[in-house]
Amino acid sequence: MKYRKLGKTNLKVSVIGVGTWQFGGEWGMDFTQKEVDAILDRAYEEGINLIDTAECYGDHLSESLIGDYLSRRTRDSWIVATKFGHLFSGRFEREQLWSPQEVLRQLDASLKALKTDYIDLYQFHSGTDEAFDQDDLWTLLDKQVQAGKIRHLGTSIGSNDNLHQTEASSRVGSAAIQVVYNRLDRKPEERVFPSCMAQDLGVLARVPLASGYLSGKYKPGTVFGETDVRHRHNQEETREKLEMVEEIRKTEVPEGMDMATWALAWCLKHPAVTTVIPGCKNPEQVSKNAQAAEFVTEEHHQDWR
Template sequence: MKYRRLGSTDLNVSVIGIGTWQFGGEWGREYTQDEADAILDKGRELGINLIDTAECYGDHLSESLIGSYIGRRNREDWILATKFGHHFHERFSRTDVFDAKGVVAQLDASLKALQTDYIDLYQFHSGPDAAFDNDELWETLNKQVEAGKIRFLGTSIGSNDNLHQTDASTKVNSRAIQVVYNRLDRAPEERVFPSCERQDLGVLARVPLASGYLSGKYKPGAVFGSTDVRHRHDAENTRQKLEEVERIQREEVPQGVDMASWALAWCLKNPVVTAVIPGCKDPAQVEANARAAELV
């Protein structure tokens, strides 16, 4: 495994992280504690130390699975990143909660679910600019940093070209940007990444496998079940993406190299990117993701 400093923080994160949206049940299956433990154990075995989750991945369900695991392990082995801003109601249904009082309540609920006294990276989660431009929110969050509940603040931008929130990072003491970035979606390279470089912000690339399309497992015409979030994607757009994936696999991926590993390494070869945070359904996928570090 390889490690990089996350922006101007003192966090040295593995270049491959573990994304855990799937633990919330919106990727076509439910997870038991044993299954979550196996995924996280495999990550630790391979040198992964970064876990990314959110309060709205199943109403703190993902956090609770992680917390139960962390509670039986060494907390210091892990860098925990979670997010705030959305209250989960049922699968694919959320409402925004970005007011200062509501966010503190979310923070306390996340700390309880994660069974920890502090969160390493607490991220504003894909909220609108109007919610971001709330001085009271950031003043309250920075007080939580001073109180030791949060080590560092971050911003997970909803639009991968949200320059407004990225440019304001230094002002609000946000040290990292989480953004959609992959071989099919390179928009951050134009404006967001240069701003991150100017401010020495860490960059976490989410959806680095383009919702699994860059795994190379799916062909044009693939159909996803109603419990899988990809069922909600536009069918024609999905078909076009999968046709492009076939072209990339044919023309860009070296012979004998696993496409998913190649796609993750492709993101990491951009020096602005600190780490990728792919999801994984089982320990075998964690192992496949980790192999990407060998290609960087």
């Protein structure tokens, strides 16, 4: 495993993290505590130290599964990132809750679910610019940092071209940006990444396998069943993505190299990107994700494409 400093924080994160939306049950699979333990134990064995979750992956369900695990392990071996701003109200349904009082309630609920005294990275979660531009919200969060409940603040931008929230990061005390970035969606390269680099913000690239399209498992013409999250995607866009993936496989992925491994390493070449946070359903996928670190060099990171 390789590690990078997350922007101007003192956090050294593994270049591969563990995304845990799936633990909330919305991916069509319910996880037992034993299954979560096996996934996180494998991550630890692979040198992964970053777990990314959220208050609304289930009603604090993902956090609770992680918290139970952490309560039986060494807490300071892990960098835990979670988020705020939503209330889970059903599968793929959320209520937006952004008042300072409500966010404080969410923070305390997250700390309780995670069975921890502090959160390493507490992220504004895909909210509107109006919700973001509440000075009293950031004042409240700064007080929680000073109280030791939060080590660092971050922003998970909903639109991967949200320059407003990215540009305001240093002003509000947010030290990291989480953003959708992958070989099929390079929008952040245009405006968001240059701003992150100028401010020395850490970058967590989410959906690095483009919701599994870049896993290499699916050929053009694949039809996803109703229990699959990709069934919700626009059919024409899905067809175009699968055709693009096939072209990338033929022209960009080295012969004999697993496409998912290549796709994760591809994201990590950009000098703005600190870490990628792919999801995983079992320990084997964790190990497969971790292999991408072998193809990451800091030379490529500094001198990108």
